[in-house]
């Protein structure tokens with residue numbers, strides 16, 4: 001099969017983890033006789049530095065005409081420390097999500113047997129944890145009206161959701177849960193927020209179309225606690241944009257390293273795949289970051305966008321084999337850690 005992929009390395013460790021991932025993709029290409037054409041585009045801080053904006057038109061066009069998008073990371077401390085800046089790398093990511101209509105962000109959290117001891121939680125608590133966070137990605141407080149009043153002394157951000165926005169991501173959650181344990185947990189703050197009450201009403205109504213799926217409702221503060229206390233209790237967590245941002249970072253520590261976790265963002269146009277970690281500026285250029293989150297994101301791409309199931313499985317198996325042999329980058333393996341590129345090559349060899 002011939003497929004085109006827009007490759008957006010972005011900032012920080014983005015370029016390194018993407019390069020390591022491309023060596024894995026090339027191994028899949030050879031083994032299965034596919035052809036993946038990868039064209040690079042600028043996004044984030046590097047795009048601001050070279051063309052003055054974080055999501056240039058050229059990158060948008062490249063994304064639109066590609067079959068899928070592989071994205072590295074975004075963010076640079078030189079922008080974080082100056083809140084007065086008008087142009088910021090993160091705007092590139094948010095603009096891309098909005099323009100591509102990527103309304104459902106899928107973040108699978110699963111433990112790796114060989115890494116249970118790396119989890120900050122007790123092994124017996126996390127063993128077998130396997131759930132998915134589905135985060136609404138282009139609504140809520142991230143995209144609501146915001147501003148300053150009172151001569152700049154008061155600031156506001158607003159969150160709003162329509163029934164349609166809730167339904168479309170809700171359908172993704174129900175459909176995914178049908179392929180799993182048929183349990184959806186809606187996480188909200190319906191005891192306080194009006195948007196959350198609309199989420200609850202809408203999901204209650206929508207759930208009638210999925211009688212085989214068990215639906216549970218949980219307040220976000222309680223969910224934050226239950227994810228740590230009893231992660232095995234969850235199957236599919238469905239939630240709005242900001243709660244999903246926070247809970248997916250929290251959930252990622254269960255596995256021992258945020259560097260291991262992939263994600264997919266799907267919606268109206270081309271889907272996007274990226275690791276859930278950020279640009280990790282301290283490690284940039286050092287060839288030490290963990291590329292597995294990005295490599296597993298490519299496995300999600302092969303499965304969800306290209307329907308290449310055996311190919312996706314080969315990647316996951318190769319990752320498991322390498323991890324089981326005790327190898328890892330420094331975040332997961334303290335004795336003789338592999339570099340980012342060596343990790344990519346090891347996984348590619350196993351393919």
Ligand code: IPM
Pocket residue numbers: 074075090093245276278
């Ligand atoms: C994420 C990130 C982004 C978000 C940032 C970089 C804007 O934290 O993808 O989770 O908040 O959505």
Ligand code: MG
Pocket residue numbers: 245246249
């Ligand atoms: Mg986040």
